[in-house]
Amino acid sequence: NAGVTQTPKFRILKIGQSMTLQCAQDMNHNYMYWYRQDPGMGLKLIYYSVGAGITDKGEVPNGYNVSRSTTEDFPLRLELAAPSQTSVYFCASRLTGGADEQYFGPGTRLTVT
Amino acid sequence: KNQVEQSPQSLIILEGKNCTLQCNYTVSPFSNLRWYKQDTGRGPVSLTIMTFSENTKSNGRYTATLDADTKQSSLHITASQLSDSASYICVVRGPGGNYQLIWGAGTKLIIKP
Numbered sequence: 001n002a003g004v005t006q007t008p009k010f011r012i013l014k015i016g017q018s019m020t021l022q023c024a025q026d027m028n029h030n031y032m033y034w035y036r037q038d039p040g041m042g043l044k045l046i047y048y049s050v051g052a053g054i055t056d057k058g059e060v061p062n063g064y065n066v067s068r069s070t071t072e073d074f075p076l077r078l079e080l081a082a083p084s085q086t087s088v089y090f091c092a093s094r095l096t097g098g099a100d101e102q103y104f105g106p107g108t109r110l111t112v113t
Numbered sequence: 114k115n116q117v118e119q120s121p122q123s124l125i126i127l128e129g130k131n132c133t134l135q136c137n138y139t140v141s142p143f144s145n146l147r148w149y150k151q152d153t154g155r156g157p158v159s160l161t162i163m164t165f166s167e168n169t170k171s172n173g174r175y176t177a178t179l180d181a182d183t184k185q186s187s188l189h190i191t192a193s194q195l196s197d198s199a200s201y202i203c204v205v206r207g208p209g210g211n212y213q214l215i216w217g218a219g220t221k222l223i224i225k226p
Contacts, residue, residue: 004156016148025186042117042216091158100145100206104156 001028004105006091012111013081021076021108023091027101030096030109032074034058034066037107043090049074050096081112115140117205117217125223130193134220136186136203139176143212144206148177148188151200151219160188160201190222 007022023030030051033045045058049068063085065077074093078085088109092102117138126132138146149157161170161177163186170177174191190197200219207213220226 039217042204042218043214044216045214092156101159101162104158107154107156110148 003027003105004091004093006089006105006108008108009106010109012113013078014080015112017081018077018079019110021080021110022077022089023074023076023097023105024072025074025091025093025103026072027093027095027103028071028073029093031094031102032068033092033102034064034074034076035090035092036060037090038087041080046076046089078110083112086110086112114144114160115205115215117172117203119217119220121220122218123221125191125225128193128195128224128226129191131191132148132193132222134188134190134201134203134222137177138184138203138205138215138217140188140205140207140215141184142208143181143184144208146177146179146186147204147206148175148186150201151202153199155221157202158225193224195226198222209212216219 003026033048034046044060047066049055055066088107089107090107094102120135147162148160151157152205163170164177165181176189179186202219203217205215
């Protein structure tokens with residue numbers, strides 16, 4: 001199993017540009033999450049999904065959109081990028097119930113200038 | 114306000130020495146507490162998960178303790194190795210929905226040979 005994969009690893013955007021961060025998992029997990037990690041801060045939840053076709057906002061959803069058309073994929077869309085969106089983005093997934101443990105991807109480092 | 118605070122912010126120790134990292138939280142009511150290890154440039158990886166009824170949990174050279182009365186947890190690392198160099202993050206889950214994970218900012222641990 002590849003686990004949770006994310007692409008790209010790095011990206012530089014200009015203010016106002018858009019992009020999609022890709023996330024995929026091959027563990028047949030129901031739950032998927034998008035977090036951002038800023039220097040010196042704890043992870044903040046952007047959006048999450050409890051299954052295909054179902055998404056919901058986390059703590060910091062403004063400026064982002066998600067979709068979940070399949071169990072495997074959970075892309076994060078940034079529209080009109082702003083410098084405040086400079087961060088490291090992590091995708092995670094977990095099974096329903098069980099140990100409640102989340103498995104993380106390697107992250108995407110995004111810089112908006 | 115639900116918060117998780119970790120200390121110290123950073124720590125440098127010599128290889129082979131022991132160390133203890135601290136976590137204080139104000140999340141209430143409390144569901145469970147996790148410790149994650151995050152290597153530089155990677156996503157977090159779970160070390161332990163403890164419910165409010167568990168006082169101690171070990172994972173190899175890592176031992177986590179929990180005092181739910183004082184809302185404190187610690188992570189003790191025994192006989193440190195160079196590969197232990199990482200950030201260690203305390204995460205508390207409240208009773209709410211899927212985004213009720215409160216993440217600490219982490220302790221950055223450096224092991225010197």
